[in-house]
Amino acid sequence: MKLHDVPLSGNCYKVRLFLGLIGRSAELVPVDLLAGAHKRPAFLAINPRGQVPALEDGELRLGDSHAILTYLARQYAAPQWNxxxxxxxxxxxxxxxxxxxxxxxxxxxxxxxxxxxxxxxxxxxxxxxxxxxxxxxxxxxxxxxxxxxxxxxxxxxxxxxxxxxxxxxxxxxxxxxxxxxxxxxxxxxxxxxxxxxx
Ligand SMILES: N[C@@H](CCC(=O)N[C@@H](CS)C(=O)NCC(=O)O)C(=O)O
Incomplete structure (x- = not known):
């Protein structure tokens, strides 16, 4: 599992925090927002909205912190989380x-x-x-x-x-x-x- 991440982003932190709470890890892939990496084709293929966080898990490519929390909770977490x-x-x-x-x-x-x-x-x-x-x-x-x-x-x-x-x-x-x-x-x-x- 890969998380396209910006360390100071609170939206990315939602996902890092949840991974910690459910005892899972992801490879963190830094995205250089200042250089505009999130608007280039390689990133837009992962999240067409051109924003972090974005998750890759197997075939799945998913943007939006709330969508990612919902996915991770259903896929990997105890039922209490959702x-x-x-x-x-x-x-x-x-x-x-x-x-x-x-x-x-x-x-x-x-x-x-x-x-x-x-x-x-x-x-x-x-x-x-x-x-x-x-x-x-x-x-x-x-x-x-x-x-x-x-x-x-x-x-x-x-x-x-x-x-x-x-x-x-x-x-x-x-x-x-x-x-x-x-x-x-x-x-x-x-x-x-x-x-x-x-
Ligand atoms: N609704 C999105 C918002 C994501 C968002 O605003 N991400 C910011 C970083 S915290 C971003 O990628 N900004 C660059 C841009 O919008 O061009 C989510 O919850 O993930």
Missing amino acids: PLGAATQGRIASWLSFSANEVQHGLALARVIVLFKRPGDLPSAQAKGRHALELLDTTLAEHRWLAQTSEPTIADVAVYPYVTLAEEGGLELSGYPYVQAWLARIRALPGYVPQPRL
Whole structure:
């Protein structure tokens, strides 16, 4: 199995983290975004959307962090990570969408503006990020894990990276006690791997 990866990418970290939690490894293939390697034909043949992460496993070529988490959970992980109950499936899909929308356009965007000096509207991204943190804190005040299960699922793995990196986007986590407790629960899981920092 090969993971086309950028070490500082939170989207790639979702996959590296999940591989660690399920005790699997992948060959990490570095992609040079600055050199535009992700827009060249060799990479587009793996992920036509021209983004990392991208996974190769046998004949399968798959882009998008959430698609990859879903595949890995079904193919290699214990059922707890993506339980098949209808309500749980609905909740997991809802959190994966939250990760791709509120988190990506808020916490992740604020981080790339601050950390990588990318042009963008920082106050707007931070406001969206704070809104995402408020929603998370409200949920986590009542539930240990996002999908309201007794064990963590891929919903937690998808949302964790950009929340734990929120301070790199200028967002304080001190006002969100339930989010902080959830971050600590994830860090305590067997197989947890940290994200490299700049
Ligand atoms: N929805 C995608 C977003 C992936 C994404 O935005 N990847 C960034 C790196 S974190 C990327 O490849 N950016 C280069 C580009 O979009 O051209 C996912 O969840 O994997």
